Amino acid sequence: MRSNVSDNNKIKVRLYAVLRELVGEREITITVPGGVTVSYLNNEILKKYPQLKSFSNKFVTSVNCRVTTGDTIITSSDEIALLPPVSGG
Amino acid sequence: MIRITTNHLSLQEVMRELEDDSAGALSIFMGNVRNRGRFGNVSEIYYEAYSEMAEEKMREIENEAQTKWAIKKLVTIHRIGNLKVGETSIIIGVSSEHRHEAFEACKYIINNVKTRVPIWKKEITEESQKWTDGILLE
Numbered sequence: 001m002r003s004n005v006s007d008n009n010k011i012k013v014r015l016y017a018v019l020r021e022l023v024g025e026r027e028i029t030i031t032v033p034g035g036v037t038v039s040y041l042n043n044e045i046l047k048k049y050p051q052l053k054s055f056s057n058k059f060v061t062s063v064n065c066r067v068t069t070g071d072t073i074i075t076s077s078d079e080i081a082l083l084p085p086v087s088g089g
Numbered sequence: 090m091i092r093i094t095t096n097h098l099s100l101q102e103v104m105r106e107l108e109d110d111s112a113g114a115l116s117i118f119m120g121n122v123r124n125r126g127r128f129g130n131v132s133e134i135y136y137e138a139y140s141e142m143a144e145e146k147m148r149e150i151e152n153e154a155q156t157k158w159a160i161k162k163l164v165t166i167h168r169i170g171n172l173k174v175g176e177t178s179i180i181i182g183v184s185s186e187h188r189h190e191a192f193e194a195c196k197y198i199i200n201n202v203k204t205r206v207p208i209w210k211k212e213i214t215e216e217s218q219k220w221t222d223g224i225l226l227e
Contacts, residue, residue, distance in 0.1 A: 017137050017209035018220045060226050062207075065142040067226045081139055081207075087223030088136070088143075088167060088208025089120050089179055089199065 009034050011041060011074060014081035019059060022051045032074075038063065039070035041080070052082075059084045090163070091147045093140045093208075095170045103164045103182045112161040112184035116191035118199045120179040122172045126212040128219050135218075136169040136178060139207040143167070150201045154183075157197065158190035165198060167208060178210075 011030045015023055030044050038061045046053050060067045062081045063074060074080060090106050100119070107115055122134045147165045154160060164182035172178055181198045185191040202208075204224045211220045 014139065016139055016207065017211070020137075058225070062139075062142060062226075065145050079141075081142070083139065083207050083226055084209065084220070085223035085225045086204070086207055087210045087221040088138070088206050089203040 008032070009076040011076055011080060013045065016081065017084050019052060019055060019082050019084055023049050035073060037070060038068050038072045038074060041074060055084065091144050091151065092166045093138050093143050094166065094168055098166055098168050098177045098180050100180065103166065103180050106164050107162045107182045107184040109161040109184050111186060113186055114188040114191040115182070115184045116195040118181040118195050119177050121177050122174050124174045126214065127221060128212050128217055129214040131174060131212050131214055133171050133173050133213040134178070135171050135211040135213060137209045138167065138169045143206045143208055146206045147202065150198055150205065154194040154197050158185065158194045160185050160190060160194055165202065
């Protein structure tokens with residue numbers, strides 16, 4: 001039986017506001033090994049989209065509409081988004 | 090009632106939603122686009138939301154307000170898209186038996202919407218279009 005850890009997952013990540021404009025896409029797909037964390041995913045995103053590097057400490061990652069810490073484990077069924085500082089109202 | 094919408098906001102609709110014969114107080118906060126921004130004379134503001142999460146967060150904030158004060162009805166509506174100067178971006182409405190609860194809950198909700206809900210604004214002036222600095226969600 002294959003372990004989930006060895007399977008690659010295609011993770012869809014939504015981008016908003018300044019991050020969406022910098023990348024030019026509302027949603028990106030990142031391929032990562034199974035069982036990885038939000039920190040791992042974010043590093044892969046910054047490698048693929050270096051234009052986001054200067055914003056690396058200016059966004060948080062939400063998983064299923066909740067802001068997460070870097071050690072949260074993600075799966076391809078999770079709804080993931082990168083959120084820059086908010087300014088509604 | 091909670092809503093993120095691209096449509097114009099209607100104060101009349103909010104008032105109807107808040108109607109309650111047992112409510113003696115009704116407090117409304119309206120946020121409008123003003124002509125001076127951080128980067129100069131504003132012509133428009135573009136609002137963008139992560140709507141699913143924004144509505145979930147607004148519901149969480151309304152629930153908190155309801156545990157803190159005796160409230161009859163609540164409305165939180167935020168408009169997104171391009172808004173011109175003078176147009177309304179947000180309406181918060183609270184009805185309660187007496188004024189204290191309505192005032193306090195209204196203030197609590199708008200303060201928390203501004204810091205906890207994933208909505209972003211870009212100021213559009215004649216010279217530039219810039220995303221406004223904001224608060225990192227926790």
